Amino acid sequence: MWSRFLGHFTKQLGIDLGTANTLMYVKGKGIVVNEPSVVAINRRNDKIIAVGEDALAMVGKTPPHIQVTKPLQRGIIADFEVTEKMLRYFFERVHNDKALAIPRPRVVICVPLDVTEVERKAVGDAATSAGAREVLVVEEPIAAAIGAGIDISEPAGNMIINVGAGSTEIAVISLSGVVTSKSVSIAGEEMNRNIIQYARDVFNLLLGERVAEHIKIEIGSAIELNEKLEANMRGRDLLSGLPREIVVNDAQIREALGRSVKAIVDHVKAILEITPPELVADIYQRGIVLTGGGALLRGLDDALSRGTGLPVRVAEETSSCVVRGTAKLLDDKQLLNDVAIPASDLVKGI
């Protein structure tokens, strides 16, 4: 009785705990957190200095006593303590935003495919110790598909490719479950590394990670473009050791990214090959849906379409598909029950 009473007033939170970005959705309020998953800590006293956007701005610019960390790698918690601190910070911000007497939210949170039980439990535990009352864990592509507006409960094949920062999740979903899938570590961050490598090999230029990402977003592409794009690329000349700026164009960056694009296309083809033919026929008719921030790479949809011979579209508001999927799950208890995986022994039913 008491817990039902609490449940009534407790905020309901949907969370996309991503390698690059953490998004939170409060029922009835919409997306309330959309920030980089980055934390800056003062090593002298272990206190948090900044979280999210403010911490990201410090990357590569810190004195020795300030440590900027990304607590997640490939969507998996690499640093439990920092993840918990980050979640707590966001929970508190959400709570303070609108004074409610009871701060402990019920949470639906996503984990990538292929995580171990221990890794999954860590996500549940981090959310619980950061203040969640109850945690339900959902596989990321399931949430992404729901957020993209797909009715996953039908007996029909839907292929969803969520291109994040640390991993690309390829999944075929039917009857609210993942039938065939693969999680590969080629996604946004690998593309940044491709650009860093290219600048080093071709121009003897050492780039920072944020510069590489900026170039990728500004002029990166997977297929030839109608217009020619250029950007300034600033780094350190490896021969002179001095700063240097050069102009790069879309063709050069496309060449740098080519290996990753090809790898993603090949993995998608491999999944299609092992997917039952009935489901492949559905995917042929419905098309493949791309979600995640990495889906914004120019022409990635076309490259995948060319490679597979299937229609491909990028979901609307692709970067927030996963968190919007968790939000829809908060409203659909039946579906949530069908897709939720117990996060830890502490989890109660709903």
Ligand SMILES: Nc1ncnc2c1ncn2[C@@H]1O[C@H](COP(=O)(O)OP(=O)(O)O)[C@@H](O)[C@H]1O
């Ligand atoms: N316009 C863009 N073009 C290419 N990549 C992009 C673009 N916008 C964002 N990204 C990439 O998307 C990734 C973040 O996507 P997101 O789905 O938030 O990742 P995660 O869920 O792993 O945190 C980053 O690697 C970022 O560089």
Ligand SMILES: [Mg+2]
């Ligand atoms: Mg993600």
